[in-house]
Amino acid sequence: MSTVTRTTSAATSRDADGAPGTPSTTGPAPAPTQPEWRRAFRRENVVATLVGGYLPLVIAVLIIAAPLVWMLIASFKPASEIVTPDPTLWPQDPTSANYALVADRVPLARVFLNSVVVTAVGAGIKVLLAITTAYALVFVRVPGRNAIFLGILVALMVPPEAAMLPNYLTISALGGRDTLWGIVLPGLGTAFGTFLLRQQFRALPLELVEAAELDGAGHWRRLWSIVAPVSLPAIVTVALVTVVNEWNNFLWPLVIIDSPENMTLPVGLNLLRSIESQTGAYGVLMAGAVLVIVPVLLVFALLQRHIVAGLTQGAVK
Amino acid sequence: MAVTPVAPARPAPRVADPDRRRRRRSATSRRHLTFVLLAGPNIALILAFIYFPLASNVYYSLLDWRLGARTADVVGLANYVELFTSSRGFDVWRVTLIFTLATVVGSMVLGLLVALVLDRNLPGKTFARTAVFAPYVLSGVGVGLIWLFIFDPRIGLLGHVLRALGQSSPNWFIDPTLALVMVIVVYVWKNLGYCAVVYLAGLQSIPKDLLEAAQLDGAGPVRQLFSVKLPLLGPTVFFLSVTCILSSMQAFDILRIMTPTGNGTNTIIFEIFLQSFGAYQRAGYSAALAVVLFVVLFVVTAVQLRYVERKVHYR
Numbered sequence: 001m002s003t004v005t006r007t008t009s010a011a012t013s014r015d016a017d018g019a020p021g022t023p024s025t026t027g028p029a030p031a032p033t034q035p036e037w038r039r040a041f042r043r044e045n046v047v048a049t050l051v052g053g054y055l056p057l058v059i060a061v062l063i064i065a066a067p068l069v070w071m072l073i074a075s076f077k078p079a080s081e082i083v084t085p086d087p088t089l090w091p092q093d094p095t096s097a098n099y100a101l102v103a104d105r106v107p108l109a110r111v112f113l114n115s116v117v118v119t120a121v122g123a124g125i126k127v128l129l130a131i132t133t134a135y136a137l138v139f140v141r142v143p144g145r146n147a148i149f150l151g152i153l154v155a156l157m158v159p160p161e162a163a164m165l166p167n168y169l170t171i172s173a174l175g176g177r178d179t180l181w182g183i184v185l186p187g188l189g190t191a192f193g194t195f196l197l198r199q200q201f202r203a204l205p206l207e208l209v210e211a212a213e214l215d216g217a218g219h220w221r222r223l224w225s226i227v228a229p230v231s232l233p234a235i236v237t238v239a240l241v242t243v244v245n246e247w248n249n250f251l252w253p254l255v256i257i258d259s260p261e262n263m264t265l266p267v268g269l270n271l272l273r274s275i276e277s278q279t280g281a282y283g284v285l286m287a288g289a290v291l292v293i294v295p296v297l298l299v300f301a302l303l304q305r306h307i308v309a310g311l312t313q314g315a316v317k
Numbered sequence: 318m319a320v321t322p323v324a325p326a327r328p329a330p331r332v333a334d335p336d337r338r339r340r341r342r343s344a345t346s347r348r349h350l351t352f353v354l355l356a357g358p359n360i361a362l363i364l365a366f367i368y369f370p371l372a373s374n375v376y377y378s379l380l381d382w383r384l385g386a387r388t389a390d391v392v393g394l395a396n397y398v399e400l401f402t403s404s405r406g407f408d409v410w411r412v413t414l415i416f417t418l419a420t421v422v423g424s425m426v427l428g429l430l431v432a433l434v435l436d437r438n439l440p441g442k443t444f445a446r447t448a449v450f451a452p453y454v455l456s457g458v459g460v461g462l463i464w465l466f467i468f469d470p471r472i473g474l475l476g477h478v479l480r481a482l483g484q485s486s487p488n489w490f491i492d493p494t495l496a497l498v499m500v501i502v503v504y505v506w507k508n509l510g511y512c513a514v515v516y517l518a519g520l521q522s523i524p525k526d527l528l529e530a531a532q533l534d535g536a537g538p539v540r541q542l543f544s545v546k547l548p549l550l551g552p553t554v555f556f557l558s559v560t561c562i563l564s565s566m567q568a569f570d571i572l573r574i575m576t577p578t579g580n581g582t583n584t585i586i587f588e589i590f591l592q593s594f595g596a597y598q599r600a601g602y603s604a605a606l607a608v609v610l611f612v613v614l615f616v617v618t619a620v621q622l623r624y625v626e627r628k629v630h631y632r
Contacts, residue, residue: 049437049439052434052437053434053437053439054439056430056431056434057434057435057439057441057442057445060431060434060445060449061445061448061449063506064448064449064451064452064506064510065448067463067464067467067506068451068452068463070463070466070467070474071462071463071466074466082472083471083472084472085472086477087472087477129358129359129362130359132355132356132358132359133355133356133359133360135355136351136352136355136356137356140348140351140352140355140356141348142348142349142352145352148356148360151360151363151368152359152360152363155363155367155368157614157615157618157619158367158371158611158614158615159566159567159586159610159611159614161567161569161586161589161590161607161610162370162371162374162589162607162608162610162611162614163366163367163370163371163374163607164370164589164590164593164607165370165374165377165384165589165593165600165603165604165607166369166370166373166374166377166604167366167370168593168594169373170365170366170369170370185366186366187366188359188362188366189359189360189361189362189363189364189365189366189367190359190362191363191367194359219351219355223355244454247456248454248455248456248457248458248570250456250457250458250569250570250573251569251570251573251590254573255590255594265456265458266456266457266458266459266570269458269459269462269574270458270573270574273462273465273574273577274577282465282466282469282472285462285465285466286462286463286466288459288462289458289459289460289462289463290459292456292458292459293455293456293459293460293463296454296455296456297451297455300447300451300454301447304447304450307454308447308450308514311453311454311511312511312514312515312518
């Protein structure tokens with residue numbers, strides 16, 4: 001490993017958060033880094049790379065991907081190709097009938113719209129509240145703000161399920177049962193986003209805000225013209241995690257919603273399941289699963305770095 | 318040259334100036350107002366929908382009360398006694414323990430294996446990492462539906478594979494033990510990618526010279542794993558076990574979709590739901606379960622926070 005090879009395709013060898021390059025021991029050139037892939041495919045390594053590296057990697061990816069692929073394919077199969085002792089991988093007679101059937105069993109357009117509205121409004125307000133609360137905790141000096149932060153931290157530990165029954169009674173008393181705002185309201189208080197953004201804001205250089213203060217900018221302007229813009233990546237992370245959680249939220253909407261036209265997608269699919277699973281109409285159920293899974297999968301594929309960072313927060317320090 | 322001292326940046330020492338004092342007081346109260354305007358709504362919501370429910374649950378848990386009934390009898394700790402002594406209560410603890418233990422160990426072990434492969438930094442690693450993590454962000458309801466189809470004894474993918482191997486498919490939906498195994502498998506599938514990504518971050522922060530030193534000393538890959546990597550992963554393993562326990566104990570979507578009646582899969586969360594909103598409508602008993610769940614999760618989190626506090630500068 002003494003020769004130093006330079007490569008132009010550095011992008012394939014390492015991703016941005018990736019490993020530090022292998023330090024070469026005797027390289028004469030400055031800061032030599034051996035590209036990982038070049039090393040991986042050297043003749044003496046190629047067997048280890050394939051058997052010890054790619055084989056388990058491919059198996060893992062297959063185990064993860066196969067159910068999702070099976071879902072997508074089955075959603076386009078007619079019932080006869082699903083209730084069969086020897087199924088084919090590819091639909092012989094592809095059809096979109098399953099999607100039409102989902103729309104027939106539940107008011108699909110309405111349910112999908114409900115999910116979009118609940119997710120957008122819920123996540124929007126939550127992120128806004130997280131930003132303002134975190135700003136107040138970090139930059140507005142009032143006595144007792146650390147105690148308040150501790151209170152928010154403890155709220156982070158309360159599983160929403162433990163608050164479900166009393167919230168059900170509260171929302172019912174307010175007339176929010178079986179309404180969209182009844183789904184959104186109890187989840188609006190945000191501990192997670194506040195916690196994350198407070199950390200981010202505390203890490204900002206103080207001069208940044210002090211300069212604005214000397215310029216006579218009030219808190220509101222300091223927040224929106226300085227603190228929020230420079231913290232945009234953290235805010236995006238919080239927003240994405242919140243959106244995904246709102247979209248997938250199931251237990252609370254299940255409890256508070258009765259009529260199909262007020263259901264969100266997961267609750268509508270639960271209804272669909274209770275109608276269809278006895279009959280073995282899995283094509284319809286797979287079409288339903290596609291509708292709730294694929295939007296998140298697309299968002300995740302595009303913005304995975306932010307989402308992974310947000311969800312594994314606390315682990316990587 | 319006589320130099321007049323530069324005026325101090327701070328204002329002159331406070332004198333008995335009533336005007337200034339009033340200005341100061343109004344500045345303070347303006348600051349309080351700003352704080353309330355910015356943080357108040359969130360704090361009010363957290364009080365109303367997290368703290369208030371916590372307190373009222375404690376009260377409800379002392380009642381024998383059917384959801385929707387106008388009257389209720391105070392029964393003291395009878396609901397708690399039932400949870401810890403009745404056979405159904407015992408079953409809830411047994412299922413919760415098995416489910417939590419199996420899913421935590423399963424996703425942590427498989428996650429570690431995946432992370433070790435990802436740590437080889439082969440080309441395509443980023444894609445593989447993304448793919449493996451993906452199920453973690455997907456709707457539990459959607460995931461439950463997919464696996465319902467796969468586990469279907471008559472026409473599911475798993476049944477086809479088993480029959481091709483000359484076996485017959487057991488009925489996963491009816492046998493309580495198999496139902497529990499089934500939801501554990503699905504839950505591990507959904508969560509192992511999370512563990513893998515967290516492990517990977519831990520692995521990649523291990524200084525390369527440590528591994529090279531071990532290599533020079535003649536340590537093979539296995540020896541490197543057990544003598545260098547795993548010991549250094551200690552904090553990661555601890556963090557993961559806590560977060561996995563927390564999320565496993567709150568798992569609901571997959572259980573509800575795959576086993577709607579909770580036959581063999583009624584973990585404590587599921588039981589809270591079934592008791593108050595299922596057929597039983599026993600709000601008081603359900604509240605007692607919620608209180609116990611909160612206490613358990615609180616203790617687990619508190620242990621973690623203590624630990625994180627001490628270990629945050631570990632490396």
